Amino acid sequence: MAESEQHSSAMPEITESQGKQWAVENDVFQIYRFFSSSSREDQDALLKLRRDNHIEYLNKGLRQLPASFCTLDANRPWLCYWIVHSLALLGESIDDADLEDNAIDFLSRCQDQNGGYGGGPGQLPHLATTYAAVNSLITIGGEKALSSINREKLYKFLLRMKVASGGFSMHDGGEVDVRACYTAISVASVLNIMDDDLVQDVGNFVLSCQTYEGGIAGEPGAEAHGGYSFCGLATLALINEVQRLDLPRFIDWLVFRQGVEGGFQGRTNKLVDGCYSFWQGGAFPLLQRLGSVVNEQLGIGTEEHTSISTEGVDSPDLSEDDPDHEGTSSQADKHFHPKGKGQTSDRSKVSLSDIGAEFLERNMDIPPLLQSAVLQDYILLCCQVPQGGLKDKPREHRDFYHTCYCLSGLSVCQHIWSKSLDSPPLPWAIRGPYSNLLEPIHPLYNVILDKYHEAHDFFSASEL
Amino acid sequence: MEEEWIPFRRRVEWSDVNPVPQDEGPNPIVPIAYKDEFVEVMDYFRAVYLADERSSRSLSLTAEAIRCNAGNYTVWHFRRLVLEALHLNLLHELDYLEHVAGDNPKNYQIWHHRRWVAGKIGADATVKELDFTRKVLSLDAKNYHAWSHRQWALQALGGWEGELDYCHHLLKKDVFNNSAWNQRYFVVTKSPFLGGLTAMRASEVCYTIEAIETNPENESPWRYLCGLYKDDTESWVTDPQVTSAIIKVLYMKANHVFALSTLLDLLCHGLKPNEALKRRTFHTNARGIEYTYDKFPFAKPTKYELPSPI
Ligand SMILES: [Zn+2]
Numbered sequence: 001m002a003e004s005e006q007h008s009s010a011m012p013e014i015t016e017s018q019g020k021q022w023a024v025e026n027d028v029f030q031i032y033r034f035f036s037s038s039s040r041e042d043q044d045a046l047l048k049l050r051r052d053n054h055i056e057y058l059n060k061g062l063r064q065l066p067a068s069f070c071t072l073d074a075n076r077p078w079l080c081y082w083i084v085h086s087l088a089l090l091g092e093s094i095d096d097a098d099l100e101d102n103a104i105d106f107l108s109r110c111q112d113q114n115g116g117y118g119g120g121p122g123q124l125p126h127l128a129t130t131y132a133a134v135n136s137l138i139t140i141g142g143e144k145a146l147s148s149i150n151r152e153k154l155y156k157f158l159l160r161m162k163v164a165s166g167g168f169s170m171h172d173g174g175e176v177d178v179r180a181c182y183t184a185i186s187v188a189s190v191l192n193i194m195d196d197d198l199v200q201d202v203g204n205f206v207l208s209c210q211t212y213e214g215g216i217a218g219e220p221g222a223e224a225h226g227g228y229s230f231c232g233l234a235t236l237a238l239i240n241e242v243q244r245l246d247l248p249r250f251i252d253w254l255v256f257r258q259g260v261e262g263g264f265q266g267r268t269n270k271l272v273d274g275c276y277s278f279w280q281g282g283a284f285p286l287l288q289r290l291g292s293v294v295n296e297q298l299g300i301g302t303e304e305h306t307s308i309s310t311e312g313v314d315s316p317d318l319s320e321d322d323p324d325h326e327g328t329s330s331q332a333d334k335h336f337h338p339k340g341k342g343q344t345s346d347r348s349k350v351s352l353s354d355i356g357a358e359f360l361e362r363n364m365d366i367p368p369l370l371q372s373a374v375l376q377d378y379i380l381l382c383c384q385v386p387q388g389g390l391k392d393k394p395r396e397h398r399d400f401y402h403t404c405y406c407l408s409g410l411s412v413c414q415h416i417w418s419k420s421l422d423s424p425p426l427p428w429a430i431r432g433p434y435s436n437l438l439e440p441i442h443p444l445y446n447v448i449l450d451k452y453h454e455a456h457d458f459f460s461a462s463e464l
Numbered sequence: 465m466e467e468e469w470i471p472f473r474r475r476v477e478w479s480d481v482n483p484v485p486q487d488e489g490p491n492p493i494v495p496i497a498y499k500d501e502f503v504e505v506m507d508y509f510r511a512v513y514l515a516d517e518r519s520s521r522s523l524s525l526t527a528e529a530i531r532c533n534a535g536n537y538t539v540w541h542f543r544r545l546v547l548e549a550l551h552l553n554l555l556h557e558l559d560y561l562e563h564v565a566g567d568n569p570k571n572y573q574i575w576h577h578r579r580w581v582a583g584k585i586g587a588d589a590t591v592k593e594l595d596f597t598r599k600v601l602s603l604d605a606k607n608y609h610a611w612s613h614r615q616w617a618l619q620a621l622g623g624w625e626g627e628l629d630y631c632h633h634l635l636k637k638d639v640f641n642n643s644a645w646n647q648r649y650f651v652v653t654k655s656p657f658l659g660g661l662t663a664m665r666a667s668e669v670c671y672t673i674e675a676i677e678t679n680p681e682n683e684s685p686w687r688y689l690c691g692l693y694k695d696d697t698e699s700w701v702t703d704p705q706v707t708s709a710i711i712k713v714l715y716m717k718a719n720h721v722f723a724l725s726t727l728l729d730l731l732c733h734g735l736k737p738n739e740a741l742k743r744r745t746f747h748t749n750a751r752g753i754e755y756t757y758d759k760f761p762f763a764k765p766t767k768y769e770l771p772s773p774i
Binding site: 015016017018021061062063064065066067069070071072073074075076079080083098099102103105106109118119120121122123124126170171172173174175211212213214218219221222223224225248252253256267268269270298 | 486487488489491492493494495496497498499502506510532533534535536537538541544572576580605606608611612615619637638639640641642643646649650654682683684687688690691694725729732
C-alpha cells in the first residue's frame with residue numbers, strides 16, 4: 001500500500017484530460033508526419049480541398065436525408081443553412097432553379113404567422129432557427145427569397161423574446177444565453193430592423209458573461225467557450241459596444257486556444273475541434289478591425305499603433321486606392337479613425353443600421369493573431385473526409401454542421417491577410433493549390449460577402 | 465422489456481382525434497425519411513398541440529414525441545403547459561427527466577426543462593439537483609449543460625456548503641479540468657459562506673501556485689491565478705508570491721509560455737521587475753519573450769521600458 005502510494009507520487013498518474021489530449025495529438029501528428037515525409041506532389045494532393053466530393057455530399061443532403069436525421073427534425077433551417085452556406089463557400093449556387101424555389105417555399109412554411117422561423121413547419125418560432133433561415137435566404141438571394149421574410153412580424157417576434165436582463169429568450173419560455181443575443185441581433189442587423197428597444201441592455205448581458213479567463217460564457221458564471229465568445233464579440237460589434245468588453249483579456253484567452261494540432265479548442269484544456277476553426281478563428285477578422293479600441297484600452301496612442309510590426313511577414317501589397325471603394329472608405333475613415341479624444345463620441349454616432357457595412361471598411365490595424373497556415377493544414381489534412389464532408393477531428397464522422405464551420409474557418413484563414421475582402425488573396429496566403437480558394441464571408445454574420453451586399457442593398461432600401 | 469408499440473390509430477382512447485400531417489409542401493428541401501412511427505406520433509402531437517388539449521393523454525403523448533426526438537423544443541414547451549394545467553407532483557417529472565437525459569446528456573431542451581421543473585419545486589429539489597449533476601459530471605466532468613445547471617441550482621436553490629470540497633475533489637482527480645477551476649472561481653466569488661474573493665484570495669493563491677508548480681504545463685491554474693486578482697491590479701502586480709512562482713517555473717524552463725505570458729501581463733500592468741526576474745527572463749532567453757510578442761504584437765509598443773539584458 002505504502003509502496004504503491006510512493007510509486008504514484010513519484011510517477012503522477014495521467015489524468016483523463018491528459019490521456020485524451022495525448023491520444024488526439026498522436027493521431028494528428030501521425031497525419032502530419034506522413035504529410036511531411038511525402039513528396040512535393042503528394043503533399044499538394046493531400047492539401048487539396050476535395051471540392052467535388054464536398055459538393056456532392058452537400059447536394060445529396062439537400063435532396064434527401066436518412067431516418068437517422070429525425071433527431072434534427074427541429075433544426076431543419078439549420079440543416080438548410082449548413083448545406084447552402086457550405087455550397088456557397090465552395091462557389092456553388094443551387095444549380096437548379098426548382099430547388100431554389102423549393103428552398104424558399106419550405107422555409108416559408110417554417111415561418112410563423114406571428115413572425116420568426118421554427119425548426120420545421122408548424123413548430124414554435126425560435127431565434128436560432130430564425131438566424132439559420134434568414135442566412136439561408138440571404139445566401140439563396142434574389143427578390144423572391146429576400147422578400148419572403150416578413151420583417152415587420154420578425155421584428156415583433158424579436159421584441160417578444162427580449163427579457164428583463166437585456167438578453168433574449170431562444171423561444172417563448174426558452175433558455176436565455178449569449179447565442180440568443182447573437183442570433184437575434186445578427187438577424188435584426190442584416191434585415192435593417194434594429195432599434196434601441198432591441199439593443200437595450202444587450203451589452204450588459206454579454207458583458208456579464210465575460211469570465212475571469214477572458215473569453216465569454218453562455219451565461220454569467222459559466223466557463224469561457226468558443227461558440228459563445230464569437231457570439232458575444234459579434235453581438236457587441238453589431239450594437240457598437242465592443243469597447244465595453246475587456247479586449248486584451250479576451251485576446252489573451254483566444255490566442256491560446258489554438259493548439260499544437262493547428263486547430264482550435266473550444267475551452268481551456270479541451271480537445272481540438274474543426275468547428276472552432278470558425279467560432280474561434282472567426283473572431284480574428286473582427287479583432288483585426290478593432291485595433292483602435294484595443295489600443296485605447298491598452299492606453300496606447302492611436303499614432304503608435306500604426307507602427308505595429310508585421311516584420312518578417314510578406315503581407316500582400318495591394319493598392320490602398322481601390323477605385324470601387326474610394327468613396328465609402330474615406331467616409332468610413334472619418335467615422336472610425338478620428339485622432340485623439342473625440343473618438344468615443346464619434347463612434348456613438350454610427351447608425352445601428354450601417355454597422356454591418358461600415359465594419360468592412362474599417363482599417364485593419366491589428367495583424368491576424370492566429371496562425372493561419374497551420375489552421376488551414378488542420379482543416380485540410382485532419383478534418384476532410386476524402387469522400388466528401390468535413391469533421392471535428394480524426395476518428396470522428398463527417399456531418400453538415402462541421403462541414404459548414406470547417407469551411408467557414410478555412411475561408412476566414414484564406415482571406416485574413418488581404419487588405420480588403422474584395423481583393424483576391426495572394427497565393428502564399430492559401431495552403432494547398434490556389435484552387436482551394438473559397439468565397440469570402442462577412443465576418444459578423446457568416447454569410448458570403450456578395451450575398452451580404454445584395455441583402456444589404458435590398459433591405460436598406462426599405463426602413464420598417 | 466420494451467412493449468410492442470401500438471399505432472395511435474389503433475388505440476381506442478385516441479379514436480376521437482384526427483391526426484394532423486406536417487405541412488412541408490410538395491417538394492421540401494432537407495427532407496428526412498421519417499419512420500412510420502415518427503410520422504404518426506408527430507401527427508397526433510400536432511393534433512393535440514393545435515387543439516391546445518392540456519390533458520393527461522397529451523402528457524403521455526409528449527413523452528412519446530420526446531422519445532422520437534428529444535430536441536423538439538415545441539414538444540417540451542407544450543409539455544410544460546400541460547404539466548402546469550394538471551397540477552401534478554413535479555418530483556416525478558425529475559425522475560422522468562433523469563431517464564431521458566441518460567441518452568442525451570448534451571441536449572439543451574432537457575436541461576432547460578429540468579431548470580424549469582426544479583425552479584417550480586424550489587428548495588425541496590436542491591439535493592436532487594446537486595446529486596443529479598454530480599452523477600452526470602462523474603461520466604463527463606466537462607459537460608457544459610451540467611455545470612450551468614449546477615450553478616443555477618446553487619444560486620436559485622442553495623446547497624453551497626459542500627461545493628468548494630467538490631471542486632477540490634474533481635481537481636484532485638483531474639487538475640486539468642478547467643470546468644472544475646471555473647466552478648471553483650464561481651464558488652469563491654459567489655458563495656454566501658466564504659466571504660468573497662478578497663477574503664479567499666490568500667488561501668486560493670497558495671492552492672493555485674501549488675497546482676502550477678506541480679504542473680506548470682497546465683494552463684488552467686495560470687488563468688485562475690490571474691482571475692484571483694480581478695479588479696485589483698495593484699495586488700496582482702505587487703504580490704511577491706506571483707513573481708516568485710513565475711521565476712521558479714522559468715528556472716526550470718526559460719521559455720515557458722504560460723509563465724512568460726503571465727509575466728508580460730504583469731509588465732503591461734506596471735510591474736517593475738527586480739533583479740532576480742531580469743536575470744531569469746531576459747538574460748537567459750530572449751526568444752521566449754519574442755514568442756510572446758508574436759502572439760501579442762499590439763502589446764509591443766512602448767508602454768513600458770524593456771529592461772536591458774544584464
Ligand atoms: Zn465541433
